[in-house]
Amino acid sequence: MKVGFIGLGIMGRPMAGHLLKAGYPLVVLDRNKRAPELVAAGASSAGTPKELAGQCEIIITMLPNSPQVREVVLGPNGIIEGARPGTVVIDMSSIAPLASQEMAKKLAERGIDMLDAPVSGGEPKAIEGTLSVMVGGRQEVFDRCYDVIKTMAASVVRTGDIGAGNVTKLANQIIVAINIAAVSEALVLASKAGVQPELVYQAIRGGLAGSTVLDAKAPLIMDRRFDPGFRIDLHIKDLDNVLETSHEVGVPLPLTASVMEMMQALKVDGLGECDHGSLVRYYEKLAKVEVTR
Secondary structure, eight states: OOEEEEOOSTTHHHHHHHHHHTTOOEEEEOTTOOOHHHHHTTOEEESSHHHHHTTOSEEEEOOSSHHHHHHHHHSTTOHHHHOOTTOEEEEOSOOOHHHHHHHHHHHHTTTOEEEEOOEESHHHHHHHTOEEEEEESOHHHHHHHHHHHHTTEEEEEEEESTTHHHHHHHHHHHHHHHHHHHHHHHHHHHHHTTOOHHHHHHHHTTSTTOOHHHHHHHHHHHTTOOSOSSBHHHHHHHHHHHHHHHHHHTOOOHHHHHHHHHHHHHHHTTOTTSBGGGHHHHHHHHHTOOOOO
16 A cells, blocks of 8 residues: 655654555655655655655645645645545644545545544654544544554544544644643742742642643753744644634633733744743743743
């Protein structure tokens, strides 16, 4: 089964690498020559999405947002122009659920199936091959593609029909954003009150306040490591999709909206390319304190 991969960024490069290691023949779209190591390891390259689609049974996209996915899938020289009936497009980007549904409908008119399969775990989990993948689409298409997706992931769960994967990812991004904000508030409070944040972290991580987010972000915050595992700019994009979707279905999200404004303030301060753990710097600026070990 030949697999195509479009979107060789921070996440996409290691994800594509896992497919190669698992033995799948791989075709990549690498017009900017960003991943020569994949070609060196045995992947072939294509010049357009149409050219790539004509060679593959499964095509994976991992792109920044809905417009980029729509362009690659439906635009000139797009996947829809080259894919044969029976091909499956697996969009692993985090985009608006409605966009996934619209693209799936267009593809279905050509006999092409689609799954929306956004991921959680950031760059570290992409490198490890232990991402969590939440999938929307028909059960039989999910079953056909499960083994391919599992080469990049520790967890692959179908949550419903097309669009459900991205709804699940939006829920995930709400929890992550608010969690990071809560961790930031707590560590800034401890620091300003004169208590070592490292000791606070060790004391609470085994109790009810413990979480994957706490364990992932607190050590990086205290070490002042804000290089991007997941950028503020990308989390803003996700929360924009969250709030748009929530307004469409009539669900007020006041905590999410507050964290969105914090991230927007950080972007204005020039921190959009930093890790979303940089939320702590919003609180540090207000409290005039820095969280360190």
